Every structure is written in C-alpha cells, then in structure tokens.
Amino acid sequence: MKRVADFAKDHRVRLLQGAQELFPAMTEAMDAAISDIQFETYIFDFTGSGAQVAEALIRAAQRGVRTHLVVDGVGTGPLPKTWQQRMKAAGVQVRVYSPLGPLGLLLPHRWRRLHRKLCVVDGLLVFCGGINVLDDHYDPNYGELDAPRFDFAVQATGSLAAQASQTMELLWWRMQAVRDVRLHRLPQAVRDLRAASAARHARQQDRDARGIRAALVLRDNVRNRSRIEKAYRRAIGAARHDIIIANAYFMPGGKLRRALILAANRGVRVQLLLQGRYEYFMQYHAARPVYGALLAAGVEIHEYEPSFLHAKVAVIDAHGEKPWATVGSSNLDPLSLLLAREANVVVEDAAFAIDLRQRLVHAMQHAGRRMDPARYAGRPLRQRVLDRVAFGLMRLALWVTGNRY
Template structure:
C-alpha cells in the first residue's frame, strides 16, 4: 500500500450537489483491492474523512492506514477516527496518541472499563465513578460498523476491518473472504448522521429526529429501537414475499426463531434458499452453533454450503431483485446489541456482480 502525497488545498465547504443524483457502486470481493481504493480516495480527500471501524490493529496495515490519515490531516482535511473498545488492544493507544499529535481526531466507542489508559479517548465525557459505571453497564453494546465517508460524497461499507486477517497470505494475512462496496454520489446524509450520533454520543431526542432520515434512506441502520425493528421487519417481509431465490452469505449465522421460520417456510413453498457459511471460523464454536440450525433448514428444502478455502467473513443477502451488503450478522448480537450498517444495492450491475460472486463462492464449498 504505497503512500502517495497529495498537494491539493482544501476548500472551506464540501459540495453537496450530488445529493439527488443516482449513486455509482463499486463492489470488492477482495480486501487488498478494497484497501487500494480506500487509500486512493483518502489521498484525494479535500474536506473531511470519517472512519468508523470495529477492529483497528497496531501492525503493518494499521500503521499504513494511520500514515495516510495523518497525511490527509496535514493538508487540512478534517479527519475523525472512531473505533470500538473490544476491537482494539493495548497497542492501539500508541497509534491514537500519534494520530492525535498529527491532527487526527480519535475516539473510542465504549473502552473496556479496566483499560484506564483508553478513557481519555472515550466518546462519553463523564468522569470517575460515573464513567466506570456507564462502561460496565454498556459493555455488551458494541460498535460493529465498518464505514468510511469521504467529502460527504464517497462511502465505503462492508465487513472489512483494519486487520491483517483480510490481506493475502504473501502480505502476512489470512486472506479472509469479504465483501465491501464503494458508493459514489447519492444521498449519504443518513450515514453521516449515524456517524455524528456515535461520535457525539447524541441523546435519544436527537436520534429520534435523525431516525426519519434513516428510514427513508438506502442504509439500514440500527442505533435505536425503531430502526432495529424496521430492519428486522423488512428482512422478514422480504423473505415471506420472496418468489424466486434467497441467497445468504454470513460469517456468524445463528438465526432467531422468526427468521428461521421465515426461511424454512420460503423453502417449503419452492423458493430457492441457499446459505453459505464458513467451514472454519475465527470463533471456534461458531460452526457448531450454526450447524444446530441445519436440520430444519435442510428438511425444508434449503441448501447450506460451507466455504472451505479460507475464513468467510462476508455479510450479504439477495432476495429476488433486492440485495444488501454490510456489517450485520444473522444473529442476536447484530439484531439486538451491536451498532451495524448495511446498504441496499441500487444498480443492476452491482446486483449482478454480487450474484456472480455468490455462485463463484458456491464452487468452493461442500
């Protein structure tokens, strides 16, 4: 990931002229091509960069990403990095301190209560016992989103963290199979507002106001109860009305009863239900947990495939002409606890590529 200096000077305000234009969508089924595209977009940024990532590792990849963020801040771009207390280790503080010294704003979504050295970067600004109690009581609620918004015009969304696991073997990684998308243009306001709400720890009154924007957007967000119910009901409605196919790729597939019933019912009425899960997982017990649901799905006529070559980490859904890419797993955590974001594909070309990728993945399964 070669660093490329950029000499253009930023203007005061980003253009919002593209807010009503159709988006362009570029899919990535390989993390290295994703990181190259991300690097180029960050190097071209003129106004602002908002990066939100669940895992940020202090290693070769993390340091390279930090360098391009510092470079952007050095030329006057407003750069904000938000990560999660579970997704970082003790080494992250060194990166955070270095980024801060170079003009990058860094915050941590709910640091682990015993990581006192990370408290200074916590989103919540209370102190002492109140902060400790808050972090203890909210320890189960994590920010699992992986998004980057650049100049309010480009957005990267998917399942790729700042982790070497996603890189190819020759670059020290495990070559995890992931899916992500770059969205150019279109209306990104719901995504921007969701980031701001997490960054500023917005109160419920503020979140209720921006919920109206999220409900009308192409982004499936879940930072309050209304949006969680909307996402869950939308998925169930789409499955219950599916006529041709339901193709699911999911790294941590543990469907809740209502979702399992909808999938089995769809298969029983003749819908082509195919689900790809990893044969081997970074969560050692996950394949066994997922296998618990195989019997009822297989008896209903659904097909389940286990991806063999590497760890499958993607989260995608295709239901007839509807398709989404994002960070949500099909399990209780994603539906009830973690902050997630998924994007509903808008272009025929992107939907076709996602379909082609699904069939290609099926050829590497058992």
C-alpha cells in the first residue's frame, strides 16, 4: 500500500475534549492572531458558547486580521441576519460551501459536503477535529442536552499547520474566484502561498525540531479520495495488542470490516464505542446490519448513552512499540469516506495515544453499554426490518452516485 500521509516530527499536539476545551483555546489563539485566520466548519451555530467563537472572529477582523470563514450549505444554512450584519461590518469574509439551491439534495452532486473542521491562525497553529461550532449542551434538532456531546479535537503546531493553511486557501480561491481571477491571479496566489508555507515550515522546524511525529490526512474528490480509509486500514493491519475506535456514524465498507475482523481473529482486542442514542433514521438503522459479523468475530461494541457521541477518533497499540492515534472529522461511513471533504490528524506518539485511550476507556466503562451478541440477534422484527430498509437505501444512494463501498 503506497504512502497515505506525509509524516514529520516537528509538531506539538494537544488533545482537546469537547467545545468546553476547544473554544477557549481557539478564541485565545484568535485574540492573539496577527495576520490571518482561516476557518472551515460544517455547522456554525450561535447558541450558547458558539457565540464566543463568532465574537472572537469579529474582534480579529476589527483589528485588521484577514478573517475567512467557510460554512457548509447543509450543515449551517443561512446565518442569522444580526450575525451576518455584524460580521460584514467587522470585515469577516464569509462563504457558503455548495449552497443547496431550489432542488436541494435531490441532486446527487449536492451530497458532496464540506464536513471538515479546521481553523488555522497565522499559518502556524491549527485546530482540527470533529467538533463543530456548537455548544456542548445544545442540539439544533433536540434542544438542550442533559449531558455534553462527546467529541474531540487537537491543537497543533508544526508543518501540518502550513499544509492545512494551503489546503484551505486553495478551497477559498476556488469558491470565490470568477473566471479571470482563476485564470490569471490564482497561479500567482498559489506560488505566493507555497513560498509563505515553506518559510513558515522552516521557522517551525527550527523551533520544534524534536516534536511529535504527526500528519494531516485529507479526503476530497480529486487527489485524496481514499487516504483516510487507507490510513485506518494500514494501522488496523499493523495492530498487535488493541484497537479502540469511537465513531459517530459507523457503517464501514467491506475492506474496513474485514480488517477489523482479521485483527480480532489474530488476537487483537477490538473495541468500538458507537452512538447509542437515536439521532437520525439512516445513521441509527443503516449501521446495525454490519454489527453481526463483527460481534461474531469477537469485536466488542459499546453504545454511548448519556448524550450524542460525535467523536471520530481511534487509538491503536497505545502501550506498544508503534502507538497510533487519529482525531478528525471523518466518520467511518459512506458519506465521509466517499463524498465529503474531511480532515484528520494522525499522531504517532505514546503519550498522546495513552491520553486518548484513557479517555475512551473511561467513556466505555462509565457511559457505555456493551452490546450482547444474543440480544443483538434477538432484536424485534420491526427493528430488523427498519435496519434492512435503511441499509438498502444507503446502498441505493451509493449506486446513484456511482460509488462502490
């Protein structure tokens, strides 16, 4: 399998759990920004603590920092008029990725969404993970939550920050440029950006030459169509002791399922922490038909119940010779792995992997319910029918898009 990630050992990486840890770190970085802030998110909601992030963007723009915000046309929709006006007056430049238009999601090409959550400050500091701009205790569809949403992000410095910055800059140009700008100004912009990124990289290497080994792994519909899934499969194939995956929308394709089953068959302990609460029909029911083969192979499935599990993380062999961990936006389902723009950070560092592992084990032990294979096999007929209907609809949707999974 060819290389799927460009690793460098010049990083400082910090694990952040929930908006309660991410938003203060992010707003602190924005308040210290000197030149530019690049921000992409699937959901930008202004309720509760989400407003803190919006206020930080406005403060930065008001003092002259170039501030770019990209939100997804499905996940976010129209911004509230008051916030639109405030951002525009401050100088925050906002773009909507793939607005739906009159036919909405009836057009299959509209299923390709911007699902990554990235924020780069001054080209040197990056935040990446699964956390939207959304208060931990609030859900747009269900209102106030009894317990905080379970999710993670990382804060990192190093060469992957420059890579994230370049990726976001190119998307920004593609979204806003008219034909003459694309033909005449974009090549020069790319050259300037690459030069700036190289300079930032050199400065960061000088400062963090003994840092953590990490990489940014992207998924798009051009050059990086399968890199995140391949990164998972390679790490699972190399596992020797244990695998823990926490994933919100879990419907792995055949290759990924076989990799997990083979790992379990060779004696690796495989534990999955998955969504236990009903959120969406497809997400809840389409996942369940794949559980049977995993349970039969000895894979442990734990369902998270206190609140919505939104994490997209994994840790493998944290205490072994080759620890591996990932935190990002990509679910292990067809929408993330075949259609959406996603971003994950992969970290090969024992201390980071152990920290993440401890948090996931605690969640499984104190907030999860282990699925009993007999109970799964004996679930009511109505539920099994709904599971199969959802699974069939998902396969039909993939056929419409021309994808195999």
